[in-house]
Amino acid sequence: MTPVAAPARPAAPAPVHARRWVRRRRIAAQGRVDLSTVYAVTLTMLMVAALVGQPVVRVVWPPEASGVPTVTPFVGAVAVLAAFFVVLRQLGPLSVSRGDATWLLLAPIPRRTLLAPALALTTVAALVVGAATGIAVTGRIVARPAEPLALWAGATTGAAAAVFVALLAIAGQPRPAAARLADGGGVAVGAGSLVVAAVLSATGGYDLPALPLPPVVVLAAGAAALVTGLFLVGLTLRAVEGWPAAPIAEASINAGAYADVAYVVEPSYLAEMSARRFWRSRTRVRTTRLLSTRRLAPLIAQDLIILRRKAPRLCWPLGAAAVPVYLADGPVWLLIGVVLIGALGAAGFTGESTHSDAANPALLRLLGLTGRQVTAARLVVPAVIAGGWLAITLAVLQGLGALSGPWWVLGLLAGPAVAAGAYQRAKASAASLGPILVDTPLGAFPAGMLLWLVNGVDVVAVLTLPVSVGLVLLPAPEVLGWPWLLAQAASSVLGCALLVRLSARTAGSL
Amino acid sequence: MTVVVDVRQVTVRYGSTLVLDRVDLQVPEGGAVALVGENGAGKSTLLRCVTGLQEPTGGDISVFAAVPGRGAEFWRHVATTVESPSWYQGLTVREHLDLVRVVNGGDPDDGHIDELCVTLGLTGLFDSLPSTLSSGQRQRFLLAATLVRPSRLLVLDEPEQRLDTQIKGAVAAHLRSYVAAGGTLVMASHDDGFRVDVGAGEVVLIRPEAE
Numbered sequence: 001m002t003p004v005a006a007p008a009r010p011a012a013p014a015p016v017h018a019r020r021w022v023r024r025r026r027i028a029a030q031g032r033v034d035l036s037t038v039y040a041v042t043l044t045m046l047m048v049a050a051l052v053g054q055p056v057v058r059v060v061w062p063p064e065a066s067g068v069p070t071v072t073p074f075v076g077a078v079a080v081l082a083a084f085f086v087v088l089r090q091l092g093p094l095s096v097s098r099g100d101a102t103w104l105l106l107a108p109i110p111r112r113t114l115l116a117p118a119l120a121l122t123t124v125a126a127l128v129v130g131a132a133t134g135i136a137v138t139g140r141i142v143a144r145p146a147e148p149l150a151l152w153a154g155a156t157t158g159a160a161a162a163v164f165v166a167l168l169a170i171a172g173q174p175r176p177a178a179a180r181l182a183d184g185g186g187v188a189v190g191a192g193s194l195v196v197a198a199v200l201s202a203t204g205g206y207d208l209p210a211l212p213l214p215p216v217v218v219l220a221a222g223a224a225a226l227v228t229g230l231f232l233v234g235l236t237l238r239a240v241e242g243w244p245a246a247p248i249a250e251a252s253i254n255a256g257a258y259a260d261v262a263y264v265v266e267p268s269y270l271a272e273m274s275a276r277r278f279w280r281s282r283t284r285v286r287t288t289r290l291l292s293t294r295r296l297a298p299l300i301a302q303d304l305i306i307l308r309r310k311a312p313r314l315c316w317p318l319g320a321a322a323v324p325v326y327l328a329d330g331p332v333w334l335l336i337g338v339v340l341i342g343a344l345g346a347a348g349f350t351g352e353s354t355h356s357d358a359a360n361p362a363l364l365r366l367l368g369l370t371g372r373q374v375t376a377a378r379l380v381v382p383a384v385i386a387g388g389w390l391a392i393t394l395a396v397l398q399g400l401g402a403l404s405g406p407w408w409v410l411g412l413l414a415g416p417a418v419a420a421g422a423y424q425r426a427k428a429s430a431a432s433l434g435p436i437l438v439d440t441p442l443g444a445f446p447a448g449m450l451l452w453l454v455n456g457v458d459v460v461a462v463l464t465l466p467v468s469v470g471l472v473l474l475p476a477p478e479v480l481g482w483p484w485l486l487a488q489a490a491s492s493v494l495g496c497a498l499l500v501r502l503s504a505r506t507a508g509s510l
Numbered sequence: 511m512t513v514v515v516d517v518r519q520v521t522v523r524y525g526s527t528l529v530l531d532r533v534d535l536q537v538p539e540g541g542a543v544a545l546v547g548e549n550g551a552g553k554s555t556l557l558r559c560v561t562g563l564q565e566p567t568g569g570d571i572s573v574f575a576a577v578p579g580r581g582a583e584f585w586r587h588v589a590t591t592v593e594s595p596s597w598y599q600g601l602t603v604r605e606h607l608d609l610v611r612v613v614n615g616g617d618p619d620d621g622h623i624d625e626l627c628v629t630l631g632l633t634g635l636f637d638s639l640p641s642t643l644s645s646g647q648r649q650r651f652l653l654a655a656t657l658v659r660p661s662r663l664l665v666l667d668e669p670e671q672r673l674d675t676q677i678k679g680a681v682a683a684h685l686r687s688y689v690a691a692g693g694t695l696v697m698a699s700h701d702d703g704f705r706v707d708v709g710a711g712e713v714v715l716i717r718p719e720a721e
Binding site for chain 1: 579580581582584585586589590593594595596597598599600601602604605608609610612613614617618619636637639641642655656659
């Protein structure tokens with residue numbers, strides 16, 4: 001028998017060679033960076049700088065400052081850093097392109113080489129965000145003319161803080177359970193800071209004692225912290241070698257999906273992706289008996305099951321119900337906008353099923369239900385949620401003395417009208433709304449996204465006119481009368497009836 | 511005997527490609543036929559036409575003496591696996607099956623769902639969300655959702671696909687009893703043994719170019 005030689009073990013390719021080879025192939029296929037792309041990007045950056053540069057500079061470095069340090073800028077900085085943390089966690093933060101995730105992530109190539117660009121980008125972003133935040137805080141607590149040392153102290157300390165926030169986000173990536181807790185903490189700290197900042201603004205702020213430390217000490221401490229942070233970034237680059245592939249692959253898929261959203265201008269992808277991530281993280285779902293007992297209409301029972309499972313997310317609409325309180329003394333148009341859009345958001349809580357049926361009606365055919373039956377059933381739970389949300393919000397405004405009369409009843413009656421808008425919104429994606437391209441000086445832009453932004457809002461604006469007009473015409477001590485309630489009830493019934501009537505009479509479409 | 515599916519001289523073209531060329535098919539009530547033929551012979555296309563999900567280029571199709579796919583009444587009688595639904599993300603496998611059965615007027619607690627899930631090996635997956643199922647499990651889940659609802663005509667596209675031998679035998683037995691109880695079955699199949707077990711007559715489709 002002829003001996004068979006064992007196949008030679010292939011030598012691991014040098015990572016630099018692999019990346020170089022991939023880059024060469026990419027250039028061969030797509031060519032080098034196009035000059036017109038460079039031109040377009042530079043022009044866009046210049047235009048953005050020209051358009052929003054001045055206001056941004058004013059926000060970061062206001063021309064006037066009292067020189068009396070208050071707590072508010074520090075609370076604002078905490079909110080910015082918390083938001084930065086949440087954004088980093090949403091992006092990964094360490095991810096690679098989809099192609100690299102498929103071909104290079106699982107190849108015998110050191111992770112370090114693969115992830116160094118993402119780590120560098122995250123660090124630079126942290127330095128920029130942190131320095132800008134630090135300068136913004138300094139700009140609000142230092143009297144003019146400010147000495148450059150104070151500016152440097154603020155920038156360095158801010159940058160160091162942001163680098164530590166980025167390190168925390170990176171550390172969470174391979175530890176999903178701990179990261180979920182950190183995510184909740186990030187959102188809570190961010191939202192809490194906003195509430196505290198709002199309360200401080202409303203009450204006139206809280207002055208700090210004069211800075212006990214000279215700027216040079218702050219600068220030295222900030223610089224030391226920054227150096228430590230950057231050293232830890234270096235250590236992280238070594239640590240990624242031991243990371244499992246899954247968190248990097250998942251982050252890469254997410255980053256790719258965000259790129260898709262930006263590229264095809266289809267924001268409804270974001271909602272779908274967020275829903276997918278939410279349901280994937282639910283590991284303790286148990287079948288309920290709500291459907292099999294047949295006490296409720298099946299699609300209403302379905303919405304109630306979803307509502308119960310999404311209970312952890314209810315804190316968003318509940319928190320949002322407090323926002324109009326801060327606007328009670330502000331411009332009435334802003335109050336109306338926040339009240340109606342908040343109610344629309346709450347009503348859209350169970351909208352995933354409608355969105356999924358509109359995109360692929362195969363399940364509707366399996367159920368054998370007509371569009372009208374589905375529409376009628378899917379309005380019930382959102383109507384109750386929106387009605388409840390509006391009733392709470394308007395009752396709180398009433399409690400503050402901004403309104404008088406049975407406003408909470410008006411809120412309840414407006415629920416079905418808002419549900420009609422939310423249903424309309426859940427049905428559509430940007431692509432389905434407007435494939436028409438609008439020509440702009442910067443190139444063609446799909447109209448779908450603009451239409452998507454206002455989709456459903458228009459329906460709500462028309463159907464809840466009694467609420468909006470009431471908020472304009474009837475500030476306390478004017479009392480809301482029953483004709484307003486009657487008008488809202490009629491508008492809600494008419495809106496829902498029209499929506500059901502306009503739905504398909506056949507199965508398999510809404 | 512009443513003809514449930516009546517296909518006469520149906521032609522389907524995709525651009526310049528002729529997929530079905532003047533095909534005839536009559537299936538009586540309580541009958542079972544399996545469309546067989548090589549890949550590209552037009553089996554799935556004919557099934558889509560029968561369910562009204564695709565308009566033929568030429569010819570006539572009637573199902574229950576009406577144009578297929580129109581109205582909720584059609585979908586109350588016809589259950590199909592020709593298209594894959596995107597399942598509701600927040601409902602478990604068992605809740606989906608309950609929903610399908612309740613909406614179609616069935617009793618989810620009459621033991622039918624349990625029996626079918628034992629046959630299809632789905633009992634351990636009741637609390638799973640559909641997005642966590644493997645492709646094979648999804649195929650069995652779709653079959654279960656199609657079979658738990660009351661129907662008079664089943665249109666199945668390769669129901670034996672990705673099933674292991676034991677489950678395949680159980681599915682064949684289930685379909686055979688469906689037909690014995692008066693149901694009508696039209697399916698596409700690549701597995702002759704499975705077709706024989708179901709007791710379905712063979713209808714051979716040939717790619718028009720190969721004629």
